[in-house]
Amino acid sequence: MKTIIPIIISSFLAYHLHAQNDVIAIDDIHIYVDTEKSLVLINKDTDTLNTLYTGEKNQIELAGQLYAFTSIISELEIGKAYEITNTANENFVLYFTQLPIVHILTSNTIVDEPRVAAQFTWCESNSNHVESAIGIEYSGGWTQTLPKKSFRIEFWENEVGSKTKNISFLGMRKDDDWNLQAMYNEPLRLRGKANFELWRQIDTLHYQMEEPEAVNGVRQEYVELFLNNSYRGVYAIGERPDRKQFKLKKYKDREIRGELYKGVNWGEITTYASLPSYDNDSEFWGGMEYKYPDEIVEWNNIYAFFDFILQEDSLDFYDQYAEKFDIDNAINYFIFMNLLRAYDNTGKNLFIAKYDADDPYFYIPWDLDGTFGIWWNGTKESNTKGILTNGFYERLLQDEDFTERLVSRWNSLRKGVLTLDNIMEGFKVHFDYLNSNAVYDREVMAWQSNDLFDFKNLDYTSTWLNDRLNYLDNAFENPESLKQLEEEEVEQVETIVYPNPATNQLKIVPSDNAAIRRIQISNSLGQVLQVYAETDLTADIDISNLADGIYFIDIATTDGKRTTKEIIVKRK
Numbered sequence: 296m297k298t299i300i301p302i303i304i305s306s307f308l309a310y311h312l313h314a315q316n317d318v319i320a321i322d323d324i325h326i327y328v329d330t331e332k333s334l335v336l337i338n339k340d341t342d343t344l345n346t347l348y349t350g351e352k353n354q355i356e357l358a359g360q361l362y363a364f365t366s367i368i369s370e371l372e373i374g375k376a377y378e379i380t381n382t383a384n385e386n387f388v389l390y391f392t393q394l395p396i397v398h399i400l401t402s403n404t405i406v407d408e409p410r411v412a413a414q415f416t417w418c419e420s421n422s423n424h425v426e427s428a429i430g431i432e433y434s435g436g437w438t439q440t441l442p443k444k445s446f447r448i449e450f451w452e453n454e455v456g457s458k459t460k461n462i463s464f465l466g467m468r469k470d471d472d473w474n475l476q477a478m479y480n481e482p483l484r485l486r487g488k489a490n491f492e493l494w495r496q497i498d499t500l501h502y503q504m505e506e507p508e509a510v511n512g513v514r515q516e517y518v519e520l521f522l523n524n525s526y527r528g529v530y531a532i533g534e535r536p537d538r539k540q541f542k543l544k545k546y547k548d549r550e551i552r553g554e555l556y557k558g559v560n561w562g563e564i565t566t567y568a569s570l571p572s573y574d575n576d577s578e579f580w581g582g583m584e585y586k587y588p589d590e591i592v593e594w595n596n597i598y599a600f601f602d603f604i605l606q607e608d609s610l611d612f613y614d615q616y617a618e619k620f621d622i623d624n625a626i627n628y629f630i631f632m633n634l635l636r637a638y639d640n641t642g643k644n645l646f647i648a649k650y651d652a653d654d655p656y657f658y659i660p661w662d663l664d665g666t667f668g669i670w671w672n673g674t675k676e677s678n679t680k681g682i683l684t685n686g687f688y689e690r691l692l693q694d695e696d697f698t699e700r701l702v703s704r705w706n707s708l709r710k711g712v713l714t715l716d717n718i719m720e721g722f723k724v725h726f727d728y729l730n731s732n733a734v735y736d737r738e739v740m741a742w743q744s745n746d747l748f749d750f751k752n753l754d755y756t757s758t759w760l761n762d763r764l765n766y767l768d769n770a771f772e773n774p775e776s777l778k779q780l781e782e783e784e785v786e787q788v789e790t791i792v793y794p795n796p797a798t799n800q801l802k803i804v805p806s807d808n809a810a811i812r813r814i815q816i817s818n819s820l821g822q823v824l825q826v827y828a829e830t831d832l833t834a835d836i837d838i839s840n841l842a843d844g845i846y847f848i849d850i851a852t853t854d855g856k857r858t859t860k861e862i863i864v865k866r867k
Contacts, residue, residue: 317353318361319344319371324418326357327396328387329526332740335362335379335389336519336526338396340420341371355379355389362387374733392732395419395465397475397532398521399431405446407433412454417464417518425462428454434474436559436823437671437815443479443528443742447472465516467534474513475520476531479745480673481664482752484529484729484738488515489721490635490663496712498627500541501657502650509542510534512659517729519737528741529734536646536661538587544651546588552652555587556597557661558643560817561849561859565642567686568859570605573598582643582847597647600656604687613694617655624657625691626704633683633767634713635666636676638851641685668759672813673747675755679762682770682777698774705771715764719757726753790850796863799839805852815849816841838864 325339335357352368354361362379377389401413410430417425427450433439434447450471452458459471478484491512500511515533519526534540536557543553558565562582571581573594578585585592603612603619616622632640639662646659665671668679684692691697711717729735739748749755770776791804805811814827814836824846827836836848841864849859 317351319348319352319355321355321357322422323358324416324422324424325396325420327398327521327526328357329521329524332526333385333387334526334737334740335387336392336396336521336737337389338392338394338418338420338519339422340393341373341391344371362389374731376733376736390733390737392519392734393420393728394529394732394734395516395518395532396521397518397530398524399429399446399448400523401431405431405433405444407439410447410449410456412451412456413448415448415450419465427451427460427462428456430456437826438477438480440826441477441479442744443477445477445530446475448475449473464532467514467516468508468510468540470534470539472535472537474531474533474535475518476515476533478529478531478664479742480671480747482669482673482747482749483722483726483735484517484531485722485725486664486666486669487662488517488531489725490660490666491515492721493712493718494631494660494663497631497708498624500650501621501623502542502654506542506650510540512536513540517725517734519734526737526741528738529729536659541648541650541659543587543648546590550652551588551591551593551596553587554596554647554649554656556647557584557586558582558645558647559584560643560823560847561815562847563859564601566859567601567605567642567689570598570602583647586646596649597656604690609693612690616691616694619655620687621655621657622697622700623704625687626697626701628658628660629684629688629701630705630708630713631660634763635663636668636679636681636683636763637663637666638676638683639665639671641683667756668763670812677759679759679766692774692777695774698777701777702771702774705767709764709768713764715757715761718760719753722753722756790852790858790860792848792850792860792862795860796865797838798865799837801836801838801848801862803836803848803850805850811850811852813849813851817847817849818844 321337321339325337327336328334352364354363360381362381365378365380368377371391373391373393379387379389396418398416399413401411403411403413405411410432413429413431415427415429429451430449432447433444435445438445450460450462452460461469461471463469476487478487481487491514494512498511500506500509503509513534513536515531518530518532519528520530521527538553538555543555546552560582563569563571564581564583566582573580575592575594578592580594585594600619640660644662646661647656648659649656668676670676735750793802803811803814815823816825817823824841843865846862846864847859848862
């Protein structure tokens with residue numbers, strides 16, 4: 296009998312499990328429902344469920360309610376759409392996903408500033424679970440005009456935000472401040488994440504040995520977002536580009552050591568047009584935003600750097616520039632922005648940083664969606680020719696030592712990192728991950744009016760990149776051709792903007808008969824106020840909503856040229 300009892304018990308358990316096996320029970324933390332879209336999303340690991348529930352499965356229990364599958368299920372699969380019906384005969388489509396799911400609940404209206412209180416829930420497929428009070432606000436400039444918004448969130452110890460707390464996600468840094476990038480204007484939600492990863496393959500911080508935890512950019516991971524029980528699609532949760540991320544030396548005893556500045560607008564400084572005076576009462580200067588140290592605002596150091604770039608005589612410039620700026624980084628960034636043909640990243644959409652007081656400055660890229668044959672607004676830009684530069688590179692390209700190192704670095708990278716296969720593999724890994732989880736199906740479900748989504752964009756990107764690499768190979772073979780191409784590309788179109796001062800309308804006419812691609816109006820703080828895309832050759836721009844004051848208008852044309860004008864709005 297002693298040998299029979301275990302067999303009897305085992306048989307009883309097997310029978311009991313089989314009897315209950317057609318009903319799948321899911322922990323509430325893994326279940327997210329959008330009743331308006333008739334969508335149920337679950338990120339419980341399917342391998343675990345298939346092991347627990349063997350055989351045919353007819354029903355699933357979600358938050359205490361029973362749903363029936365329209366067809367019997369043998370094995371649950373990631374990314375497959377299942378039709379289910381509840382006891383009220385309401386039909387839903389059910390997906391299993393591997394992505395973490397974020398749910399944000401708030402009764403407040405989310406705005407650009409300030410942050411408003413909300414509740415945040417996070418769940419991973421392995422049941423890692425976070426619940427916290429947060430403050431949330433919109434982030435970005437032009438992208439705030441899109442229906443799918445990006446967010447900036449801050450984790451709070453309490454509902455009023457009197458104290459923040461640090462949280463880590465998916466191996467990224469532990470912090471209280473995070474971005475949720477919408478990626479609405481990127482055809483396959485790939486470029487930003489893949490480009491930051493590519494940059495980290497190309498460049499290493501010159502002080503990396505001293506600061507092994509420093510990251511020369513930001514890391515991002517994919518999540519799916521529900522906002523007030525409404526499914527909002529795929530987002531990239533990412534770290535903030537700040538002193539902590541780059542491990543810059545802290546401000547101490549009134550001594551400025553680490554520095555950080557962001558190019559936010561096509562101003563006099565970011566376009567290397569001139570050297571205006573600065574005002575330490577303002578966090579903005581010539582298109583740049585002062586980021587660190589945040590205890591004080593002192594433009595003197597970076598002013599001296601731009602003074603050196605723009606006005607230093609040639610003898611001293613070529614003798615001293617390697618002391619002012621990390622040249623390995625300058626070379627890597629030149630190659631990077633030209634590989635991507637990142638038109639908007641030559642002066643704005645990048646950070647200038649300094650690790651310590653006696654260290655050189657260096658570049659860190661930002662906002663990398665308008666790349667690899669895509670404009671900033673998500674439309675295709677098929678041109679694969681031309682060399683992008685800025686005023687600093689204009690001078691560097693005249694130096695034989697710099698150009699020799701530049702060409703050598705290009706040739707070295709082309710042997711491994713910058714091959715068509717390696718770059719496209721970075722895209723394909725993310726594409727396969729999102730596609731296998733049916734994220735693109737749900738993205739279209741959430742944003743049916745998004746005509747920027749393009750499932751075939753991977754093939755377009757591969758063709759574009761192959762042509763771009765061939766063009767750059769030819770260009771880098773001869774440093775003299777780089778200089779000639781650079782001079783041709785950076786020539787700014789002479790654009791007529793009138794009247795100035797203006798009251799309610801501006802008329803914009805490029806003098807070389809090129810078509811206007813984009814017009815962007817910003818205030819003196821660098822904040823983007825209005826954006827117009829693909830306007831007519833002669834454009835009448837409505838500025839009746841602008842208050843009296845000074846503004847900057849940035850005009851880009853279809854031949855790849857750009858100009859920035861200062862305008863005055865005056866009605867009195």
